[in-house]
Structures are given as C-alpha cells and as structure tokens.
Amino acid sequence: MSVFSSCLEVGFFKNISDQVPVGVMVIEPCSLQIVYLNKVASLLVDTLRRRFPAVRGSALSGAIFKEAIPRLYELITQFDGISNAVRITFGEDVLDFSLSRVMMESDSSVALLIMWQQVAQQIRAEEELLRLTCYDRLTGLQNRSTFIKELTKALSSPPEPEASAGLFFVDLDGFKLINDSHGYAIGDRVLNVIARRLEIIGREQKGCVGRTGGDEFALFVPHCTQETAEALACHIIRTAQDPIILPDGGSHQIGASVGIALSSHYKISSEALLAQAHMALYDIKTKNKGNHCVFVPRMECEHRHRAELEEMLREVLPQKRNMFVFYQPIVELCSQRVVGYEALIRWYYPKRGWISPNDFIPVAEESGLIQELDRFVLTTACHEAMRWQNGAYVAVNVSATYLGQSALPELVRVTLAETKLHPKRLNIEITETALLRHKAESIRDLRALRDIGVGISLDDFGTGFSSLSHLCSFPFDKIKIDKSFVQESEERNDCVAIIRTVVQLGKALDARTVAEGVETQTHYDLIKADGCSLGQGYFFGKPAPSQTDVVRVQQIMESLQA
Numbered sequence: 186m187s188v189f190s191s192c193l194e195v196g197f198f199k200n201i202s203d204q205v206p207v208g209v210m211v212i213e214p215c216s217l218q219i220v221y222l223n224k225v226a227s228l229l230v231d232t233l234r235r236r237f238p239a240v241r242g243s244a245l246s247g248a249i250f251k252e253a254i255p256r257l258y259e260l261i262t263q264f265d266g267i268s269n270a271v272r273i274t275f276g277e278d279v280l281d282f283s284l285s286r287v288m289m290e291s292d293s294s295v296a297l298l299i300m301w302q303q304v305a306q307q308i309r310a311e312e313e314l315l316r317l318t319c320y321d322r323l324t325g326l327q328n329r330s331t332f333i334k335e336l337t338k339a340l341s342s343p344p345e346p347e348a349s350a351g352l353f354f355v356d357l358d359g360f361k362l363i364n365d366s367h368g369y370a371i372g373d374r375v376l377n378v379i380a381r382r383l384e385i386i387g388r389e390q391k392g393c394v395g396r397t398g399g400d401e402f403a404l405f406v407p408h409c410t411q412e413t414a415e416a417l418a419c420h421i422i423r424t425a426q427d428p429i430i431l432p433d434g435g436s437h438q439i440g441a442s443v444g445i446a447l448s449s450h451y452k453i454s455s456e457a458l459l460a461q462a463h464m465a466l467y468d469i470k471t472k473n474k475g476n477h478c479v480f481v482p483r484m485e486c487e488h489r490h491r492a493e494l495e496e497m498l499r500e501v502l503p504q505k506r507n508m509f510v511f512y513q514p515i516v517e518l519c520s521q522r523v524v525g526y527e528a529l530i531r532w533y534y535p536k537r538g539w540i541s542p543n544d545f546i547p548v549a550e551e552s553g554l555i556q557e558l559d560r561f562v563l564t565t566a567c568h569e570a571m572r573w574q575n576g577a578y579v580a581v582n583v584s585a586t587y588l589g590q591s592a593l594p595e596l597v598r599v600t601l602a603e604t605k606l607h608p609k610r611l612n613i614e615i616t617e618t619a620l621l622r623h624k625a626e627s628i629r630d631l632r633a634l635r636d637i638g639v640g641i642s643l644d645d646f647g648t649g650f651s652s653l654s655h656l657c658s659f660p661f662d663k664i665k666i667d668k669s670f671v672q673e674s675e676e677r678n679d680c681v682a683i684i685r686t687v688v689q690l691g692k693a694l695d696a697r698t699v700a701e702g703v704e705t706q707t708h709y710d711l712i713k714a715d716g717c718s719l720g721q722g723y724f725f726g727k728p729a730p731s732q733t734d735v736v737r738v739q740q741i742m743e744s745l746q747a
Contacts, residue, residue, distance in 0.1 A: 203223050203224045208226040233249055233254075264297055326383075326384065331395065337454075339405060350448045351446075354459075354463055356400060357425070358470075382424050386421060442469050444464070445479045495554075499554070508530065511531050512526035513728040518712070527582075530561070531730075555586050556584070556587055558584075580642060594634050612640040671684065684717070698717045703723075706724070
C-alpha cells in the first residue's frame with residue numbers, strides 16, 4: 186500500500202481534489218483502512234465523530250460508518266467490484282454516494298473509491314421546479330396539464346362492474362364580483378378555501394382534483410354511478426356555499442355550478458371527457474346556475490351549433506352582410522304619441538334563414554364579437570334617427586362587456602359628432618347584470634354618458650340580480666319593467682303588484698317607467714291604470730326595418746315564401 190499511498194499524496198492530485206465540492210475517499214477493501222480523504226470527506230468524518238459517541242475514538246477506517254451511516258457501511262463491506270450509486274438521507278441532508286474500483290498500475294493494488302455530494306438543495310430546487318410546472322401556484326392543486334395527465338392515467342384502469350368514471354367541472358358563481366368589489370387578495374383567499382374543500386372531497390372519493398382555470402376546478406372520481414355522481418355534485422355545491430371567513434373577521438359566501446361527464450367505459454380520452462364536462466357546465470351556467478347538470482349528447486349538438494354560429498358571425502361581421510337594425514315604437518301612454526324607438530339587431534343568413542338574437546348574441550358575447558355588433562347598432566341607429574321627422578329618441582342596448590371599460594362614452598361621443606344627432610335623442614339601455622360586472626367603473630361610464638347629455642335606462646328591471654341599491658347608485662332616466670311581468674299580469678296578481686311597485690318607485694326617483702311586452706288591450710289597460718309612463722310591445726307595433734333596408738328585407742321575406 187505504500188506505493189499506492191504515495192501516489193495518492195502527489196501534490197497535484199491533492200490540490201485538485203481538495204478544491205472540488207465533492208467528497209472523495211479511498212478505502213483499502215480488505216482492512217477497510219481509509220487511505221485518503223479530501224477536505225469535503227474530512228468534514229463528513231469529523232461530523233460523524235461529533236454526532237456519534239460510539240465512533241468518536243474510532244480509527245480512521247470504513248467501520249466509522251457502521252453506526253452512523255449503516256447503509257453505506259453495508260455497501261462498502263459487500264462491494265463486489267461493480268460500480269454502484271445510492272442516495273442516503275443523513276439528518277436533514279441528502280447525500281448521493283457512488284462506489285467504484287481503483288487499480289494502481291504500479292503495483293496492481295485495488296482500492297475502493299467513494300465519492301459523494303450534498304444534493305438536498307438540488308432536490309429542493311427540483312421539487313420547486315416540479316411544483317411550478319405541475320401544480321397551481323396559488324392553491325397548490327394540480328394545474329390543468331398535470332390534471333389531464335392524471336386523468337389519462339386513471340382512465341387506463343378498468344372500472345368496477347356497473348360503475349362509471351365521473352368528471353366534475355366546478356365553476357364559482359359570482360367570483361368576478363368578489364375580485365371587483367373586495368380585491369384580488371380576498372379573491373385569492375376564496376380560491377384557496379374552495380381548493381382545500383375540494384381537496385378533502387377528492388381524498389374521500391379516492392380521486393384527484395385540479396384547478397383548470399381562473400375560478401374553475403375539476404374533480405375526477407374513478408368509480409361512481411349517475412345517482413352517486415349527482416349526489417356528490419349537490420354536496421360540492423353545498424360545501425362551496427359554506428361561509429368563508431375573511432381576514433378582517435367578516436365572511437363571504439359564494440355559489441358554484443357543476444358540470445358532470447360520466448363514462449361507463451374507460452375507452453374515452455381525457456380530452457373528450459373534459460369537453461363533455463365543460464359542455465354540461467356551460468349548459469347549467471346559461472340556464473340555471475348554482476346547480477348541476479349531467480352531460481347528454483344533445484349538448485354536443487348545441488356546442489357544435491354555437492361554434493358554427495361563431496364562425497358565421499366572423500364571416501359576415503366585416504361587411505355586416507344581411508345584418509339589419511329594426512325599430513320598435515315606444516309610446517307615451519298619456520298622449521298616445523310615439524316618442525321613441527328601440528333599436529334591435531336582426532340577422533339573416535342564407536343557409537339558415539333569420540337567426541334569433543337569443544341565439545347569436547350570447548355567442549357574440551362569449552367570442553368577444555359583441556362590441557363590434559354594439560358599434561354597428563349604435564352607429565346605424567343614430568344615422569337612422571336623424572331621418573325621423575317626429576324627433577323621437579332612439580334606445581340602444583349596450584352589452585355587459587362594453588360597460589365599465591371606459592370605451593363606451595368615447596364611442597357615443599364620436600358617433601353623435603359623426604351623425605349630428607342631438608344627445609337628448611339617444612338613450613342607452615343597460616341591464617342590471619351589466620351594471621354588476623364592474624360596478625364602480627360602470628357607474629363612472631354612466632356619469633360620463635350623462636355628462637354628454639344622453640339618457641340612461643335600466644333595462645329588464647325585476648329579473649336577475651334586481652336590487653334597489655342599483656336604482657340608488659345612479660339617477661336613471663327610465664326604468665324598463667321586464668315583459669314577463671306584463672305578459673303574466675292577466676293570471677298572476679303578484680306580477681300586477683310588482684308593476685305597481687316599480688311604477689311608484691320610478692315616480693319617487695323621478696324616473697319614467699317603460700312597460701315592455703304589451704301585446705293585448707288588457708295589458709295596455711293595466712299599465713295605463715297603474716301609472717306607467719311609456720309602453721312598448723306588439724300592441725303598439727312590431728319591430729320593423731328602416732326605410733333604407735325595407736326593400737332588402739322584403740326581398741328576403743319573399744324568397745323564404747317562394
């Protein structure tokens with residue numbers, strides 16, 4: 186060993202090995218004598234002697250690891266000449282050891298070379314990278330890509346007999362309002378609380394949970410029936426509705442809607458199952474939010490129909506081909522005089538015929554095309570109003586996406602300047618839902634519109650998120666009573682009571698009331714007796730095209746009858 190040892194003590198080798206951040210140790214395999222230690226290796230040996238009294242006075246040999254690092258000692262004593270590597274936890278640290286043979290050409294001596302490095306920091310960095318790439322930073326749940334991978338893996342396992350795999354898409358109702366009214370910090374807290382609640386449900390169901398979007402979560406349950414799936418969806422909704430305690434001691438409550446996709450076989454792809462759950466969620470959000478819905482094939486047809494409508498809209502919007510603005514009269518009840526017209530968009534597509542606004546307006550809102558439609562209606566209506574000899578005003582509906590973005594007042598200002606229409610002859614109609622999206626910003630926009638001189642109407646009052654606070658937040662010129670109350674007034678006394686209450690409320694607030702949906706003499710007599718200022722509906726006149734468009738519309742109608 187003397188020749189071997191002398192070789193190891195060569196200054197050049199020692200200087201290099203002492204400078205690397207890796208432990209280097211050479212052991213004679215028969216006697217276990219340690220014949221070389223670099224600085225890092227010496228520090229480890231010193232640490233062992235301090236921490237373990239049993240090895241404090243031991244000779245410098247491989248036996249020093251027997252008490253302190255038994256796994257390493259086992260590898261040393263059983264080394265068979267084949268290179269080996271092992272990761273060993275040592276206290277709070279983690280060490281990667283590698284063992285290999287060293288043969289000296291001078292005397293054919295064989296030794297055991299042990300090298301190691303501390304990897305705890307590297308492991309923590311790897312874990313952090315994994316967390317950032319695979320998990321949602323805010324909630325710690327799986328992110329969308331990780332959830333899909335887990336879902337794909339889970340779908341590869343066969344289900345229990347007569348059971349299905351269940352995928353639940355959970356969307357929080359009114360979450361944007363929390364962010365807008367309470368700030369993002371409170372919004373983040375709500376998301377974290379909901380995430381923890383879903384995490385508990387996921388563990389109970391032996392499934393996985395992920396955050397797939399801003400306020401959207403997904404839960405996969407490997408084995409369930411439709412009955413148990415619907416019961417679980419109800420449980421998720423109730424759990425989400427439990428009050429959330431805020432840092433200031435207050436609390437907040439939020440709702441949830443759940444879309445469910447079930448697969449009785451596990452041959453469906455994860456992407457297809459996700460799409461089905463999302464379609465079910467969309468269906469319940471548009472029809473009855475705060476509830477759950479199970480995917481059925483008709484939803485796929487509806488989804489395809491919406492996609493086709495969006496494609497058609499994108500095709501015709503640049504030139505507004507076969508898009509028209511119709512006008513429905515608004516009558517002053519006391520004088521029987523037409524004092525205004527509501528501008529209503531209409532769309533004819535040759536392969537589909539007339540497409541209902543109830544079909545294409547929601548698609549335009551979802552796809553971001555609604556503002557272009559709004560601009561078209563506003564500009565067209567203002568130009569048309571300049572041709573009216575009776576000086577009537579024109580009422581234009583504005584979508585929720587436009588209000589609160591600071592763009593609407595400037596659009597109105599530019600349009601009025603371009604068309605030369607007096608501001609008093611333009612009335613902007615907004616819904617309470619639009620007002621809720623960005624309430625403070627929306628009020629700011631309404632005040633800017635009022636400064637321009639246009640009138641402001643609160644549309645469809647009495648439905649949706651109706652609240653007296655909305656009437657107090659801004660001095661509306663007109664309050665439009667939703668047509669459902671007027672049309673059901675013949676059979677329902679409560680609808681009559683609501684109409685009377687809104688009329689009295691309008692008088693107290695110095696706002697005129699407009700009753701929509703007036704279709705019969707009975708409707709007319711009722712709203713007039715109750716004191717409504719204005720009426721609108723088929724009783725007074727149906728929506729009709731402008732003089733500019735009447736010929737083209739007539740041609741379309743004749744072609745449909747042919």
